[in-house]
Amino acid sequence: MSRRTLESTEWERLARESAFDAGKMASMLSISERHLQRLFRQQFADTPSRWLAGLQCRLARQLISQGYSTKAAAAEMGFSSGSHMCHQFKRFFGSSPQNFAPAAEGLLK
Numbered sequence: 001m002s003r004r005t006l007e008s009t010e011w012e013r014l015a016r017e018s019a020f021d022a023g024k025m026a027s028m029l030s031i032s033e034r035h036l037q038r039l040f041r042q043q044f045a046d047t048p049s050r051w052l053a054g055l056q057c058r059l060a061r062q063l064i065s066q067g068y069s070t071k072a073a074a075a076e077m078g079f080s081s082g083s084h085m086c087h088q089f090k091r092f093f094g095s096s097p098q099n100f101a102p103a104a105e106g107l108l109k
Contacts, residue, residue, distance in 0.1 A: 006043075012055060019078050020056045022048035057092045060085060064100045073097070
């Protein structure tokens with residue numbers, strides 16, 4: 001399959017396999033990081049790093065909403081620490097991961 005026609009789910013699979021690292025992702029595709037940037041600009045209108053960080057946070061949010069602790073979700077998604085995940089989370093969603101926990105859902109409604 002052409003690298004230009006990868007589906008979103010295939011990009012997500014590559015992201016997980018590359019541990020959310022743009023350089024590793026480019027290596028896996030046998031392309032340069034610069035070419036990866038061009039592909040991402042065309043397909044996602046974003047940089048690989050921002051898209052990967054956003055995906056990592058969205059996947060962590062899913063885990064937290066399923067009952068994972070912040071620490072467990074951070075470890076599962078490959079964040080360097082729970083505090084790093086919290087920082088990224090606030091950057092992308094504007095609130096802390098605890099606001100997405102099942103117990104917090106009732107409080108937000």
